[in-house]
Amino acid sequence: MALVAKQSRGKQINRCQKGSYEHRCYGAGLSFQLGPQWHCTTSKAVTCKSPAAVLKRYASKKTAQKANKESLRRKLFEENGHQQHRRKESTVNDSMIHYGPNCQQPDMPPEQYAEKERAVLASLQVNEKQQMEIEKATRGQADHPTWHFERNMRLTASNFYVVCRRREWTPCDTLVKTLLYKKNFTSAALEHGRQQERVALRLYEQERETAVQPLADYLFTQSTDSWRRRQTD
Known part of the structure; x- marks a missing residue:
């Protein structure tokens, strides 16, 4: 609201210079990167000390809330017949020898391969x-x-x-x-x-x-x- 007021001149005092907007931006970025434990991680990195017990309990509470929300969402997906897609790490295994750069190369000359291709298209x-x-x-x-x-x-x-x-x-x-x-x-x-x-x-x-x-x-x-x-x- 301070930025809007600054452009529209809705306030006489420019409160953007207090840094509150920048602080919220930094907090949002840390929350996105570090998750619910970003308070403890940031405090320990800045002060080089273990965070206070109150801050640890608050971070643990937020972590539990996020886990419960994800569990409830997964349960709703399963009840509706949907399966949550999870990203799998790309690994090279025995099943990939038939596809991609690891597959076996054609064992026929290019002329014969082109002829087979034309035969398939003709059959369609x-x-x-x-x-x-x-x-x-x-x-x-x-x-x-x-x-x-x-x-x-x-x-x-x-x-x-x-x-x-x-x-x-x-x-x-x-x-x-x-x-x-x-x-x-x-x-x-x-x-x-x-x-x-x-x-x-x-x-x-x-x-x-x-x-x-x-x-x-x-x-x-x-x-x-x-x-x-x-x-x-």
Whole structure:
């Protein structure tokens, strides 16, 4: 408020020179870096003595409050079907020999590798007739194995941007594992939506007096876009 008053001339006395604002900034930085024990750590570093018992009890109380708050938050996440993601340290183990800079290099010449690449892209090309057949076969999406196969072989809108904006020198091992081995995300709300989807469609048809036709995946028929996939909801 002192800074606001200084600019708007709401006070006759400039109280910013007392240093209270700077002190609060320093305290916020120490609290962020050192946690609830920042009072004791700072006091010991400045005075070279053990902090007072009152200050130690205050820091212990703040530490316990933070631990209880994190425990309650973790419990709420588990009750709602969510799992808290924890950052794992990057280590080199036996499972990383297939990805990244530690993976085995291709055991074929570049010409043969390029030929295999063209063969895979050619296998993904479909005509308009095949496009309609795949669209009919993938209605219901996750309930049909064809939907999973076509989805794993092509890029969807959800990951298209991530792939296109990646630089040539950026490692792609994590992205490749994410695209090839997708994890099935589920939650209580998602399961409820799947169970009540047909009921919602029937009520929508009654309310709007119309018929809802199921749609699935539309694959691009052009040879340059055969690896792309568009999903309709």
